[in-house]
Amino acid sequence: MKALVSLGASTLDRIAALGRATAILTGALFAKPTPMKSFPLVLKQIYVVGVQSLLIILVSGLFIGMVMALQAYTVLVSYGAEDSLGPMVALSLLRELGPVVTALLFAGRAGSALTAEIGLMKATEQLSSLEMMAIDPLRRVIAPRFWAGVISMPLLAIIFSTVGILGGHAVGVDWLGVDSGSYWSIMQATVEFNQDVVNGIIKSLVFAFVVTWIAVFKGYDAVPTSEGISKATTQTVVHSSLAILGLDFVLTALMFGTY
Amino acid sequence: MNDLVTIDNLHFSRGDRTIYEGISLNIPKGKTVAVMGPSGIGKTTLLRLIGGQLKPDSGDILFKGQSIPSMSRTSLYKARRQMSMLFQSGALFTDMSVFDNVAFPLREHTNLSESLIRLMVLMKLQSVGLRGAADLMPSELSGGMARRAALARAIALDPELILYDEPFAGQDPISMGVLVKLIKELNDALNLTSVVVTHDVTEVMSIADYVYILADKHIIGSGTPQEIKQSESELVQQFLHGQADGPVPFHFPANTLEDELLLTGGTK
Numbered sequence: 001m002k003a004l005v006s007l008g009a010s011t012l013d014r015i016a017a018l019g020r021a022t023a024i025l026t027g028a029l030f031a032k033p034t035p036m037k038s039f040p041l042v043l044k045q046i047y048v049v050g051v052q053s054l055l056i057i058l059v060s061g062l063f064i065g066m067v068m069a070l071q072a073y074t075v076l077v078s079y080g081a082e083d084s085l086g087p088m089v090a091l092s093l094l095r096e097l098g099p100v101v102t103a104l105l106f107a108g109r110a111g112s113a114l115t116a117e118i119g120l121m122k123a124t125e126q127l128s129s130l131e132m133m134a135i136d137p138l139r140r141v142i143a144p145r146f147w148a149g150v151i152s153m154p155l156l157a158i159i160f161s162t163v164g165i166l167g168g169h170a171v172g173v174d175w176l177g178v179d180s181g182s183y184w185s186i187m188q189a190t191v192e193f194n195q196d197v198v199n200g201i202i203k204s205l206v207f208a209f210v211v212t213w214i215a216v217f218k219g220y221d222a223v224p225t226s227e228g229i230s231k232a233t234t235q236t237v238v239h240s241s242l243a244i245l246g247l248d249f250v251l252t253a254l255m256f257g258t259y
Numbered sequence: 260m261n262d263l264v265t266i267d268n269l270h271f272s273r274g275d276r277t278i279y280e281g282i283s284l285n286i287p288k289g290k291t292v293a294v295m296g297p298s299g300i301g302k303t304t305l306l307r308l309i310g311g312q313l314k315p316d317s318g319d320i321l322f323k324g325q326s327i328p329s330m331s332r333t334s335l336y337k338a339r340r341q342m343s344m345l346f347q348s349g350a351l352f353t354d355m356s357v358f359d360n361v362a363f364p365l366r367e368h369t370n371l372s373e374s375l376i377r378l379m380v381l382m383k384l385q386s387v388g389l390r391g392a393a394d395l396m397p398s399e400l401s402g403g404m405a406r407r408a409a410l411a412r413a414i415a416l417d418p419e420l421i422l423y424d425e426p427f428a429g430q431d432p433i434s435m436g437v438l439v440k441l442i443k444e445l446n447d448a449l450n451l452t453s454v455v456v457t458h459d460v461t462e463v464m465s466i467a468d469y470v471y472i473l474a475d476k477h478i479i480g481s482g483t484p485q486e487i488k489q490s491e492s493e494l495v496q497q498f499l500h501g502q503a504d505g506p507v508p509f510h511f512p513a514n515t516l517e518d519e520l521l522l523t524g525g526t527k
């Protein structure tokens with residue numbers, strides 16, 4: 001009986017949180033746009049959220065591309081199919097690893113920072129003081145950060161995949177001796193723009209939407225104490241990661257499943 | 260009916276704890292009203308209720324004759340443009356300099372040119388003695404300086420109603436004197452209405468036109484500073500003279516100390 005009650009209570013809590021999250025999202029999305037004022041704010045946040053995540057994305061992309069080439073080569077070479085290394089690396093990156101790993105890194109690097117920043121603004125009454133100045137914090141603080149995340153992540157994913165393909169080239173061609181011409185030409189022949197590139201970008205957009213939403217919501221909804229903020233930050237990373245992996249399965253089934 | 264704010268039979272509680280049990284007070288236009296009371300009694304809460312950040316359980320809060328709790332979001336934001344609040348913590352935006360903090364409401368709510376804004380900001384900073392600190396970040400300010408910078412920001416738009424939450428906390432005697440004078444001057448020169456929450460009895464008595472003393476969910480004393488000083492209420496006298504013993508409890512509600520000590524001792 002007790003278990004049932006607490007199950008019910010926690011379910012209600014979840015639903016209430018979902019309601020608050022939706023309210024924040026709509027408040028931010030449909031905030032009265034003031035392009036002259038919003039644009040610089042979004043740009044600044046793109047710098048904070050996107051540009052400052054660039055290094056970790058570049059390094060990770062490079063290494064993942066190199067590791068993939070190494071792994072794939074050992075398998076392919078035993079079938080004499082090492083010429084397919086190019087498409088192998090490119091497809092895995094564009095369809096899967098680019099969007100997914102970028103989103104996971106983004107959640108850890110930028111999402112947690114967003115949550116902590118917004119939570120701290122709440123704890124130090126900066127959000128309250130905006131409200132009292134008749135400035136909607138959803139428009140002034142949440143919306144620019146949300147849009148910056150949604151814009152930055154797909155771009156980061158593209159950069160990730162590009163660097164990964166170059167890393168694969170470095171290992172496969174320069175080190176292991178696969179023919180450079182076939183690395184590129186078979187890749188070009190195999191990768192389809194709509195099927196592979198566009199779908200990857202769509203995945204990335206969905207992840208961007210969800211991760212940034214979780215990050216700004218957790219910050220805005222945080223209990224305004226040090227403990228509350230640290231909890232919210234952890235939750236951002238955990239919830240985002242689970243959401244990314246779950247959604248990835250659903251999206252992959254919809255996009256590439258043949259049934 | 261010359262009241263800018265009227266509070267009528269206000270009830271408010273936080274969870275199970277009742278903070279206000281039917282208080283009524285008036286804030287006349289152009290006057291300075293002081294609100295005093297023991298720590299934790301709900302003074303900050305009262306300011307937040309006036310600003311519409313909290314909703315009363317029952318009773319009404321009128322700002323210029325309009326009910327704050329039942330306003331739509333849009334009209335509430337419109338009403339808030341005519342008021343401003345100095346937060347107890349200052350609440351400066353930590354990602355911008357002192358100058359930008361003070362300029363913030365001007366940039367958001369007016370279309371003034373940057374050179375005019377600069378002029379106004381420097382004047383406000385001068386009036387709180389921080390013109391030299393314009394380029395510092397909030398983290399580089401002392402507590403008292405941060406409070407004064409926040410004050411400069413609160414008065415940047417010359418709002419009709421200013422809610423000061425403990426403006427004098429952490430100020431040395433000189434800045435305290437300057438701030439007292441500043442609040443007085445704003446009132447006299449611009450005919451602003453001020454609500455000052457404070458513990459500094461003597462300072463506020465010198466500038467307030469009217470004083471309310473809160474304790475135990477009710478208003479226990481009100482009147483002009485003169486009337487308050489001569490009040491025969493034991494409660495009021497205890498508060499004014501800072502006596503620990505008397506009808507106003509100093510402690511947050513709890514079991515008696517003896518009970519508590521015995522209890523924890525007994526479990527060992």
Ligand SMILES: Nc1ncnc2c1ncn2[C@@H]1O[C@H](COP(=O)(O)OP(=O)(O)OP(=O)(O)O)[C@@H](O)[C@H]1O
Pocket residue numbers: 273278297298299300301302303304305347
């Ligand atoms: N966010 C909150 N949640 C629950 N209770 C709160 C919250 N904020 C304040 N309270 C309670 O409301 C009461 C009034 O708080 P308030 O901050 O208004 O006091 P105050 O009179 O301003 O005190 P001080 O002079 O110390 O600033 C306190 O007893 C506090 O326990």
Ligand SMILES: [Mg+2]
Pocket residue numbers: 302303304347424
């Ligand atoms: Mg207070």
